[in-house]
Amino acid sequence: MTLELDPAQLQEIVQEVLARLGNGLPGKAGKDLPGVYDDMEVAIERAAAGQKKLVKLNLEEREKLIAAIRQTLRQHAEELAQLAVAETGMGRVADKVLKHHLVADKTPGTEDLVTEAWSGDKGLTLVEMSPFGVIGAITPSTNPVATVFCNSIGMIAGGNSVVFSPHPGAKKCSLRAVELINEAILAAGGPEDIVVSIREPSLEKTQIMFQHPRINLLVATGGPGLVRAVLKSGKKAIGAGAGNPxxxxxxxxxxxxxxxxxxxxxxxxxxxxxxxxxxxxxxxxxxxxxxxxxxxxxxxxxxxxxxxxxxxxxxxxxxxxxxxxxxxxxxxxxxxxxxxxxxxxxxxxxxxxxxxxxxxxxxxxxxxxxxxxxxxxxxxxxxxxxxxxxxxxxxxxxxxxxxxxxxxxxxxxxxxxxxxxxxxxxxxxxxxxGFTTFTIAGPTGEGLTSARTFTRRRRCVLIDALSIR
Missing domain, CATH: 3.40.309.10 (Aldehyde Dehydrogenase; Chain A, domain 2)
Incomplete structure (x- = not known):
């Protein structure tokens, strides 16, 4: 289902959202947008608390949250496209609408988490996909909304929370995406703060993310300079860099x-x-x-x-x-x-x-x-x-x-x-x-990222049992 809005209504919504997300908002530590914080340290701590609640949900419960995120993106696809073009000056509204529906329909969820098993005379061995914990994600100005939603779906499917550091040139549409994702999760009965961001992104705040001990994985979607920066962070990093196809x-x-x-x-x-x-x-x-x-x-x-x-x-x-x-x-x-x-x-x-x-x-x-x-x-x-x-x-x-x-x-x-x-x-x-993604990790080799990319492979071994051949 999509919103049935005429152009005048849509423009009114865009202007309202821009006003709410603009610099005139109070800079207090409390939230007036769900998931959006002034301080990076606070955002990371809140995401860590949210992830502890998320990981207690089973896969079916995670999938309910993901379904709600998909639906809100479909409902707000045109609004978010208008907002992204208005803020960044880049791209075409109709094509961004298509991108948003593509993300909603073809981003893998929990079905991407596949268990491997070996059974024989010596027992049973399983390899399962478990979360990293809290992921720090840097998103671009070129595909801001699509990347935030696509990353959120895959990372939540893997059991992670995510802290976004959006490109400053696309912060308003990115924060609106974070707001909508949080509203969808809460409405579906999920925990708060599993998708968070900062109100005013900056290089200094991103560096805090790079160095913070609670951040277990960095995911950077952007240019070669950004990819080099995350690879130098000392943390596990996934880098989606430039191309010239x-x-x-x-x-x-x-x-x-x-x-x-x-x-x-x-x-x-x-x-x-x-x-x-x-x-x-x-x-x-x-x-x-x-x-x-x-x-x-x-x-x-x-x-x-x-x-x-x-x-x-x-x-x-x-x-x-x-x-x-x-x-x-x-x-x-x-x-x-x-x-x-x-x-x-x-x-x-x-x-x-x-x-x-x-x-x-x-x-x-x-x-x-x-x-x-x-x-x-x-x-x-x-x-x-x-x-x-x-x-x-x-x-x-x-x-x-x-x-x-x-x-x-x-x-x-x-x-x-x-x-x-x-x-x-x-x-x-x-x-x-095939599935879609807006984080294509050529430099670090993960390729087209999905939920399984944002997980750790863990081996569980049982000796001399549960082999029933």
Whole structure:
């Protein structure tokens, strides 16, 4: 079920929530938002107390809490999408609504906790999945609400409580997510403070989290600097870092489908997902026809070199890195600012042909600017893809009907997600099989995280009994 609200009602709700979560709220130690505290030490202690109550619940009782969280996300999917876009200026409301329903429907719960058993002449051995305890989680500004809900479901399923340190640029929508999660848990009869956060996130407060003895696991979803920081903390850490996903198109591909899927994937939420197609590497023999189909499906070709240079000068800083004010913005906004161009309403992506060394190819832009690099054959295409992916081991995409080509690409690039013949978002379960997550841990090797990722494996051995064969 979803909320039936007209745009005026929805805007009124968003403004009310922004006002409640704004800096004008009193800074007292008591809570006026459930689960939200001023002091990190207090938040952690409250989460530790909440986890002691949570771990006493059986799996069926945990699943009731998770069901309530899923339902509240479905009910508030559009409100939270509006709030996230209004606060961060990034992404598209419709795509964030889809993300929120995806998290509600396809994030694994307690069913992900699978017991292993060995039975024989010497008895019975079980391996069970037990909680870490209190998890410290750092969440991004790009997918703030989806990450908070997705992490909460998986971590609670594993029997953990979680302390969130949200990105300061997305604190209002993140705190609203924490508020709604707490309301859902309490309404379902669960304990308070198993999902908490701080009202004013900061580097100093995050460092307290890193060092606090009650935090048993750190989970960081963000850039490479954040991942390096958690790995240096001395604690068990899961790091979901940056990506720069290449999409390779060879001469055997269904070019019409490739054109459609690449635009669909690269423009989803204005290219801010780390899995989204960030550069195209096309074999020369099909590049023109691919470009035709990209334009047919919503791309706009920036042809003139002077315009390409002007675009780069506007959206990149002096080091060739993307400027924050253009990340996740609509193609129309970028075209107007950089080129003085009013894009037709059906154009969602700016296409540029450049060489492989161009910053548009080498950097993860997270905006709907899609560079195309021509190569002579599949060998060169794979080599370039490996180069520009930079060893992040995040995501790669390929359009091909040649199984040998796909196999060679997979072995060479070694990404956590490898999507063949579909849009990138199929890799997290949109139009593809499998569960979803918004914490994809390439740097630390856990891959697509789920409830079992947030558990400790414990072996229980009984000697000379319960083998009934």
């Amino acid at each position: 290449p999409v390779v198109v060879d001469e055997t591909a269904d070019i019409e489908k490739a054109g459609h899927d690449i635009i669909a994937g690269s423009t989803f939420d204005n290219n801010i997902p780390c899995i989204a197609e960030k550069e195209i590497i096309a074999v020369e023999s099909i590049a023109d026809y691919l470009l035709f189909n990209l334009l047919k499906n919503g791309g706009y070709h920036v042809k003139n070199q002077g315009d390409i240079d002007a675009l780069a000068a506007k959206v990149l800083d002096e080091k060739g890195k993307p400027k924050r004010e253009f990340i996740g913005r609509d193609a129309a906004v970028i075209a107007r600012a950089a080129l003085g161009l009013e894009l037709p309403p059906d154009k969602r992506c700016l296409l540029v042909e450049v060489d492989r060394e161009h910053p548009f190819v080498q950097e993860e832009l997270m905006m709907p600017i899609l560079p195309l690099v021509r190569v002579k054959d599949i060998e060169e295409a794979i080599a370039v893809a490996v180069e520009v992916e930079h060893g992040f081991k995040h995501t790669a995409i390929m359009h091909s009907k040649n199984v040998d080509h796909m196999t060679r690409m997979a072995r060479a690039i070694q990404t956590t997600i490898f999507v063949k013949n579909g849009p990138s978002y199929a890799g997290i379960g949109v139009g593809g099989e």
